[in-house]
Amino acid sequence: MTPDRLPAIQKVTIDKTGINALLVALAKRGYRVLGPALRDNAIVYDDIASVADLPAGWTDEQSGGRYALKRRSDGALFGYAVGPQSWKKFLFPPVQTLWRARREGGSVKVLPDGGKVERYAFFGVRACELHAIAIQDRVFLQGPYVDTHYKARRENAFIVAVNCGTAGGTCFCVSMHTGPKAETGFDLALTELLDGSHRFVVEAGTVAGEELLLELPKRAAPPEDLAAADAVVAKTAASMGRTMRTDDVHDLLLANMDHPRWDDVAGRCLGCTNCTMVCPTCFCMTVEDSSDLEGVETSRTRRWDSCFTLDHSYVHGGSVRTSAKSRYRQWLTHKLATWIDQFGSSGCVGCGRCISWCPVGIDITEEVAAIRGGKG
Secondary structure (H helix, E strand, O other): OOOOOOOOOOOEEEOHHHHHHHHHHHHHOOOEEEEEEEEOOEEEEEEOOOHHHOOOOEEEEEEOOEEEEEEOOOOOOOOOOOOOOOOHHHHOOOEEEEEEEEEEOOEEEEEOOOOOOOOEEEEEEOHHHHHHHHHHHHHHHOOOOOOHHHHHHHOOOEEEEEOOOOOOOOOOHHHHOOOOOOOOOOOEEEEEEOOOOOEEEEEEOOHHHHHHHOOOOOEEOOHHHHHHHHHHHHHHHOOOOOOOOOOOHHHHHHOOOOOOHHHHHHOOOOOOOHHHHHOOOOOOEEEEEEEOOOOOEEEEEEEEOOOOOHHHHEEOOEEOOOOHHHHHHHHHHHHHHHHHHHHOOOOOOOOOHHHHOOOOOOOHHHHHHHHHOOOO
16 A cells, blocks of 8 residues: 555554454454464464464474464564465465356346455564565556556555564574565554563554554554564564575576576476465466356366466477476466566565475575575
8 A cells, every 4th residue: 555645653662452453443444353372383474363263372493395273472463474375375375266258048148257355464474475466466566557456456465564673593684685674565563572561653654544543442652662672672683594596597597598407406306386385476377268168158267377287388289398497497487587677677576485385395595596506
């Protein structure tokens, strides 16, 4: 969202009662409130109604091919990095009906392509994820053809960001200049403080955020709270689990299309598509047509796809990329190099999901460093 004017409210401090009031206020405004919740031994994004639904006192341990939850010694509500899901699943759903048609007598009637568009409130959005949403905005909204389905969801979304107080073992947002502090793209932003008193520093980023903030129990944030919030972000920035040199990565990859490292990584890659499914910016899709057995109704559906599948590059006569080497190379060079040519920014936000959720622990930062010759 873009503010009509700069918010006049200064940063304020609230406690968990204020967090509850924020969730209630969002629900009263008609938003479907989505935020972090514990499910299936992971922190995922699900419907939440109160502080009791948040993963209080939990953190995650992440490394190549490994994700595990662990208890913290405090009651932090946001004491984890990022899980297997991104907000992409709500703005760009895995399955989307584009249109349906039904034969009625001698004519064909085109039916609505879906139900009511929900108004989402995303609660607990990290800085890297704000950048990922901005990247998808460029893909779906700022090109010559606007995706109307994405637009309808995006323009109604309310975003509550959270500045990171914990860096995951596979995070490298500092390298990508996408975190850990939320700078733009939010309605409200929280920083959790745990230094003896559990509280949150809150700032408004839009007029809508400012208006909602007026309804919450709060107090003006004292200088010591502002300093503590800055210290939280600085500590997180200094404790990244990974790094990637990015000043030369565009030219580096495009100049090394025949580097032997591509064969090395292809020997490990399973082609499972996990990296693209968990990536918050990947947007590959396929379209399927189907009809009922009576031949009365038909529909066209869009589904997530991956450049790691053999069929993704299929044209008449066969697939263009028949080897795992060519498919991995396509993914990495597009993500870090030609994405810049296409959209004006990298397609990577440094969230580390592709590293954590790769079954064999392939690490994008290691692959870039290896192609550079181990110097980056």
